[in-house]
Structure formats: structure tokens, C-alpha cells
Amino acid sequence: MLRRLFLALLTGLLGLAVIPTAAQDVYWTAEYYANTTLSGTPLLMQVVGAPGGDWGVGTPSSIVPADNFSARWTSVQTLAAGSYQMAVRADDGVRVMVDGSAVINQWGLSPGNTYTTQLNLSGGAHSFVVEYFEAGGSAYLQYTFAPVMTVPGVPSAIVNTNELNLRAEPNPYTGAILTRIYLGQGYPVVGKNADSSWVQLNVNGQIGWVNARYITVSSLQSVPVTNNGVRPTGAYAMVLANFLNVRQTPDPINGAIIARIVLGESYPVVGKNADSSWVQLNVKGVSGWVRASWLVVVNLGAVPIVGGTVTPPVVSSMAMVITGQLNVRQIPNPYTGVILARVSLGQTFPAIGRNAAATWVQLNANGIVGWVNGRYVAVPNLSALPVTG
Numbered sequence: 151m152l153r154r155l156f157l158a159l160l161t162g163l164l165g166l167a168v169i170p171t172a173a174q175d176v177y178w179t180a181e182y183y184a185n186t187t188l189s190g191t192p193l194l195m196q197v198v199g200a201p202g203g204d205w206g207v208g209t210p211s212s213i214v215p216a217d218n219f220s221a222r223w224t225s226v227q228t229l230a231a232g233s234y235q236m237a238v239r240a241d242d243g244v245r246v247m248v249d250g251s252a253v254i255n256q257w258g259l260s261p262g263n264t265y266t267t268q269l270n271l272s273g274g275a276h277s278f279v280v281e282y283f284e285a286g287g288s289a290y291l292q293y294t295f296a297p298v299m300t301v302p303g304v305p306s307a308i309v310n311t312n313e314l315n316l317r318a319e320p321n322p323y324t325g326a327i328l329t330r331i332y333l334g335q336g337y338p339v340v341g342k343n344a345d346s347s348w349v350q351l352n353v354n355g356q357i358g359w360v361n362a363r364y365i366t367v368s369s370l371q372s373v374p375v376t377n378n379g380v381r382p383t384g385a386y387a388m389v390l391a392n393f394l395n396v397r398q399t400p401d402p403i404n405g406a407i408i409a410r411i412v413l414g415e416s417y418p419v420v421g422k423n424a425d426s427s428w429v430q431l432n433v434k435g436v437s438g439w440v441r442a443s444w445l446v447v448v449n450l451g452a453v454p455i456v457g458g459t460v461t462p463p464v465v466s467s468m469a470m471v472i473t474g475q476l477n478v479r480q481i482p483n484p485y486t487g488v489i490l491a492r493v494s495l496g497q498t499f500p501a502i503g504r505n506a507a508a509t510w511v512q513l514n515a516n517g518i519v520g521w522v523n524g525r526y527v528a529v530p531n532l533s534a535l536p537v538t539g
Contacts, residue, residue, distance in 0.1 A: 176200070178225040178280075182214045186243075186283040188222055198223070201280040202238075202291030209289075220283040221291075231273035232297050235308050237334030239264040239292040240282060246293075247279040259285055266310065266334060266366070268298065298336030305339045307351055307360070307367040314365070316358035320348030321436055323408060328358045339367055341376025345418050345432050350376050385419035385449040387431060387440075391519045392490060393480060394445075396438035400428035402503070403537050408438050419447060421456030430456055444519075467535060469501040469511055469527040476527070478520035482510035482539050490520040501529050503538025512538050 178201055181192040194211050201223035209216040238244050238254055241262040246254040254265050282291045298306055312333050317325030320343045331337070331353060340357060341350035349362045349370070362370075392413050397405030400423050411417065411433060420437060421430035428439050429447060442450075471493050479487030482505050493499065493515055502519070503512035510521045511529055521539065524532070 176225060176227055178223040178278075181222045182210055183220045183222075184215055184218075186218050186220050186285060188220045188281060188283075201293045202282070204290040204292070205284075206288060206290075216289070217284060217286045220281070222282075223278075223280040225278045226275055227278060228275045229271055229273065230297075231271065233336075234269045234271055234295060235266065235298050235334045235336045236269060236295045237264060237266040237293075237310075238280070239290070239312070239333070241288050241290055242285045243283045244291060245281050247277075247281075249276055257281075257283070262288070262290070264310070264333065266308065268308070268336075292333070294332065294334035296335050305367055305369045305373060306336045307339050307349060307365040308336045309333055309364065310366050311364040314360055316351065316353055316356070316360055318358060320350075320359040322361070323436065325359060328356055329353060331360070339370070339373050342370065342373045343432070344375055344420055346370055347432070347434060349373070385447060385453045386416050387419050387429060387445040387447045388416045389413055389445060390517075391444040393519070394440055396431065396433055396436070396440055398438060400430075400439040402441070405439060409433050409436055411440070419450070419453050422450065422453045424455055426450060429453065467501045467529055467531050468498045469513055469522070469529045470498045471495055471522075471526065472528050473526040476522050478513060478515050478518060478522055480520060482512075482521040484523065487521060491515050491518045493522070501527075501532075501535055504532060504535045505539050506537050508532055508535075510539070511535070 176199065178198050180196040180198045182194040183190060184193050193213050203210060207216060209219070210221065236246065236253065238246060239262060240256070240260055242259045243257040244254065244265070245252055245257050248269060253267050253269060256263070256265055280293060298308070309331050310333070314331050315327045316329045316331055318328055319325040337351040337353050339349055340352050342348065347362055348359050349365060349367060350357060350359050389411050390413070394411050395407045396409040396411060398408050399405040417431040417433050419429050420432050422428065427442055429442050429445065430437055430439050472495065474495050476493050477489045478491040478493060480490055481487040499513045499515045501511050502514055504510065504524070509524050511524050511527055511532070512519065512521050
């Protein structure tokens with residue numbers, strides 16, 4: 151009886167059935183119970199703007215227990231006909247009914263899983279019921295419901311993470327953040343990068359890039375490559391060195407290090423310089439340059455020239471160990487450089503680089519690339535070696 155009176159009063163005050171959703175605030179009736187089965191008389195009834203909350207180890211109200219409680223939110227909304235994306239994230243159980251049919255039903259213990267569904271709804275009034283229970287520990291329910299922006303014949307992307315940056319370019323380091331989009335929102339897809347690891351969206355007229363891991367998109371294969379016209383070349387490179395710097399430009403001295411890749415990893419090749427001594431890789435959405443001498447490249451001939459500078463030939467020299475035993479380290483530092491190998495008095499190895507002060511030398515010790523203290527090796531023409539660290 152209490153519930154019927156409350157709902158009648160709420161409907162009379164708000165006039166929910168006659169105001170289109172696009173022009174109204176949405177209101178929900180919230181009921182909280184001192185059990186996990188939504189049974190008995192509610193402890194508390196409220197009018198709220200949205201279902202859910204983040205209560206931590208606390209409670210929605212001082213009269214609701216922190217554990218073993220349940221809640222129900224109900225709303226009637228007048229919608230335009232179209233496609234809508236719904237997402238809920240809950241700890242613990244949740245179910246959602248639209249017009250009496252369960253569209254999400256995960257009524258069990260959960261560590262905070264996210265559930266999504268897409269609905270095609272007719273124009274007019276629709277009833278929504280969100281039910282939730284908390285067993286113990288952290289308690290939260292996040293609910294989003296929004297129209298999917300679509301363009302006829304164009305794929306749409308749905309955000310499947312809580313918050314996602316829309317960037318000016320497909321790069322997590324240099325791509326300026328244009329705006330943020332949120333769980334369950336949907337936008338038209340207008341492009342992708344060469345390996346489909348980043349996707350270009352139209353977010354309310356603003357064009358930008360998002361990491362493809364955090365969206366759900368259909369028919370991505372039909373989307374054109376739009377990042378500077380770079381298309382897949384069919385070439386891949388496998389790393390031969392234990393550790394290899396990926397640089398912003400094909401320059402071992404001035405090229406800023408933007409990533410580091412390791413032995414055995416493979417990446418798409420998207421470009422090369424004029425003499426093919428450097429190649430441009432797509433490393434998980436980041437484009438950067440590495441020396442070709444530390445790679446095995448398949449189908450290099452198909453790769454376009456995108457850096458015109460011809461680098462000078464690599465100076466090669468041999469380094470001879472002049473101490474009993476010598477550590478080969480990952481970086482030129484006696485304290486933090488991890489020891490990769492040990493070499494012995496009289497052994498010789500190709501010297502491939504040095505640090506700027508020529509106090510450390512980079513060797514290829516039987517396939518292991520690392521650094522040794524320059525005092526303990528004899529290297530002819532040391533100053534002519536390139537600076538590689």
C-alpha cells in the first residue's frame with residue numbers, strides 16, 4: 151500500500167508519461183531491503199536521478215545494513231525509437247528488466263564484472279527495473295543507458311571500459327586528449343590505423359582516436375585506414391637483440407626513446423628510411439624507428455620509404471677483454487645494470503656502440519647484446535663507434 155501511494159504521488163508530481171526523455175530529467179524510485187532477496191517491506195524509499203552508487207564497505211543509508219542488503223530502482227521513460235546501449239557493473243548481483251523482460255540477468259556473487267547489451271526500442275513509454283544485491287565486502291552498482299549514435303552503413307563502436315580517452319592521434323604518449331567517453335556509449339567509426347589497434351571515432355562531431363582494446367565494434371574490416379594513409383605492408387620484423395630501443399626518429403643520438411622491445415617479439419613494419427638501415431615499426435599502436443641490423447624483416451621490399459635520411463654506415467670494431475672476468479650488463483651502469491653474461495680475458499667480440507663519454511662499450515657477446523666498462527676492453531678506433539646509449 152505504501153509503495154502504491156508513493157508511486158502515485160511521484161507520477162502526479164513529475165508527469166513522467168508525457169515528457170519525452172530527450173527533454174526531461176529521468177527519475178527513479180529507489181527501494182532498499184535488509185536482505186538479499188528484495189523481500190518484505192522496504193527499509194527506505196527515495197527518488198533518485200539514476201540507479202546505483204559506490205558505497206565501498208559502507209551502506210546507502212544509515213538504516214540499511216552494510217552487507218546482505220538489496221535494492222530495486224524503477225522508472226518509466228518515454229524514448230525516441232532507436233538503438234540503445236546498456237551497461238552495468240556490479241559487486242555483487244544485478245539484473246535489469248525492460249518492459250518486463252530480463253535484458254541482463256547476473257544474479258550471483260561477482261567481483262565487479264561489467265555486463266552490456268544493446269536494445270532496439272520503439273518510440274514511446276518503456277518501463278525499466280534495476281535490481282541489485284550485496285553479500286559482503288565492497289558494494290557498488292554502476293549503470294549507464296544511452297542512445298547509440300549511428301550513421302547508416304557505418305559501423306558503431308561501444309565503449310566497454312569505465313572511461314576512455316579520445317586522442318588527437320593514435321598514440322598514448324603524444325596524442326593529446328580531446329575528450330573522454332564512458333562505458334556503454336556508442337559512436338560512429340570513421341577510420342582505423344594500419345593494424346586496427348586504434349580506431350577513429352566521431353564523438354558528437356569531434357574526430358579522434360581510441361585504443362581498440364576498450365571498445366566493441368562490428369565490421370571493423372570494412373573501415374578505411376585513415377592515419378596518414380599508412381596501410382598494412384605485409385612486412386613483419388622479429389627482434390634479434392635482448393633489448394632494443396624504439397626511437398621517435400631514425401637517429402641513435404638525437405632520436406628520443408619512446409618504447410623498448412625484446413628478443414623474439416614481432417611487430418608490423420610500416421616504413422623504412424632510404425637505405426633500409428632503419429625501419430619503422432608499429433609497436434602496439436606506437437610508431438617508432440629501430441635499427442634494421444637488429445631485426446629479421448620479412449617482405450622488406452614492400453615497405454614504403456617514409457624517412458629520407460640515409461644514415462652513415464655502422465662502424466664495426468672488435469673489443470678484446472683485458473681483465474680476468476668482465477660482466478656484460480643490460481645498461482651502462484655498474485649498480486642498476488642487470489648482468490646478462492660474463493666474458494673472460496683474451497676473448498674478442500664485435501663492438502657495436504658506446505656511450506657519449508666512451509666510458510662504456512656495447513658488445514655482441516655471442517648473440518647477447520650488452521654493455522661493459524670501457525676500462526676493461528681494448529677497442530681500436532673507439533671514438534668512431536656510434537653512440538647507442
